Amino acid sequence: MEQVKIDELQTLINSFANEDVYIHLETTNGAYASHFDEKVFNAGCFIRNIVVQYELGKVTAEAPHRVGLKLANGGWIYAQGITHFELDEQGRLLMAGHDYEGKLAVALEISKTPFSY
Amino acid sequence: MLEQQESQILVVFPHPDDEAFGVSGTLAQYANAGVPITYACLTLGEMGRNLGNPPFATRESLPEIRKKELQASCEAIGINDLRMMGLRDKTVEFEDDEKMVQMMTKLIDELNPSLVLTFYPNYAVHPDHEATCKAVVRAIRRMKEEDRPRLYCVAFANDTVENLGEPHLINDIRDVKEQKIGSMRAHASQTGWMMQEEEKRKEDGDTESHNWFTEEAIYIYDWNRDFEESF
Numbered sequence: 001m002e003q004v005k006i007d008e009l010q011t012l013i014n015s016f017a018n019e020d021v022y023i024h025l026e027t028t029n030g031a032y033a034s035h036f037d038e039k040v041f042n043a044g045c046f047i048r049n050i051v052v053q054y055e056l057g058k059v060t061a062e063a064p065h066r067v068g069l070k071l072a073n074g075g076w077i078y079a080q081g082i083t084h085f086e087l088d089e090q091g092r093l094l095m096a097g098h099d100y101e102g103k104l105a106v107a108l109e110i111s112k113t114p115f116s117y
Numbered sequence: 118m119l120e121q122q123e124s125q126i127l128v129v130f131p132h133p134d135d136e137a138f139g140v141s142g143t144l145a146q147y148a149n150a151g152v153p154i155t156y157a158c159l160t161l162g163e164m165g166r167n168l169g170n171p172p173f174a175t176r177e178s179l180p181e182i183r184k185k186e187l188q189a190s191c192e193a194i195g196i197n198d199l200r201m202m203g204l205r206d207k208t209v210e211f212e213d214d215e216k217m218v219q220m221m222t223k224l225i226d227e228l229n230p231s232l233v234l235t236f237y238p239n240y241a242v243h244p245d246h247e248a249t250c251k252a253v254v255r256a257i258r259r260m261k262e263e264d265r266p267r268l269y270c271v272a273f274a275n276d277t278v279e280n281l282g283e284p285h286l287i288n289d290i291r292d293v294k295e296q297k298i299g300s301m302r303a304h305a306s307q308t309g310w311m312m313q314e315e316e317k318r319k320e321d322g323d324t325e326s327h328n329w330f331t332e333e334a335i336y337i338y339d340w341n342r343d344f345e346e347s348f
Binding site for chain 2: 001024026028030031032035038046084086088090092094096098102103104105107109115
């Protein structure tokens, strides 16, 4: 993965618009967050292989970035804290937000084929 | 080395690297003594948060990396039979509970282990750990008392000593330190930062080995204080 280059990422986001795509969206503090610090309220969510169509996708200018997808059915998807991106060898757009220690905190992935596993 | 002789060991943990931290030394000693060991690893740690800084892995490439790390760790320890059970990281507790018990029963029926190693229910911290060890305990509970394997558990919740007391077994693993280091190193994607800290500590003149590399603490599951009445 490399650090977000806005123009490149925006072009990639555009290339998945207006067709059925599979989404992976995840936020996490890690399963041990409240083990190491009892004051941490541990919350997160995870969806994978949800099929949507978006008519507009946008990455915002300031880092860490926000990426929002305006869905064709009136719905929305967004992720906050995106730092890195990659178009992988299977043509999937992988976006991730790595915290100050390098640990994954958020992931948004878009694919034309279902994610395995 | 633990005094208890074993004929077959079954290890059940949900994540590649769970075997490394708590029991790889103990397992290495048994492996060196020729005891066959089966490790049922339920997931491939697909949801791990350590992807390197700068990242060397992605959410999608991590499972293949961790699979290779797991295989290398088993080799370092001397585990001859690794079973990857195909569940997904962080979803174990959402599987059907009975299906989970059946998975464990099937392994136990096939292998007839004299010793089973897993986490201690309610003292295992991670939801996958809890779901895994509860399924193991349930499967063994269904067996006749005289047929049950010994059940050793790893417990590391903050309230472990307060509620369970001091560990029942403290196993000196200094003779297999290199094998444990090999197992931990094998999981480079997850333990890299930890091993670096250890190196740095030594460079700074700390001569004492971290207790990871000198002893392992084990609780024997207490059937008289079972975590639930029945399932």
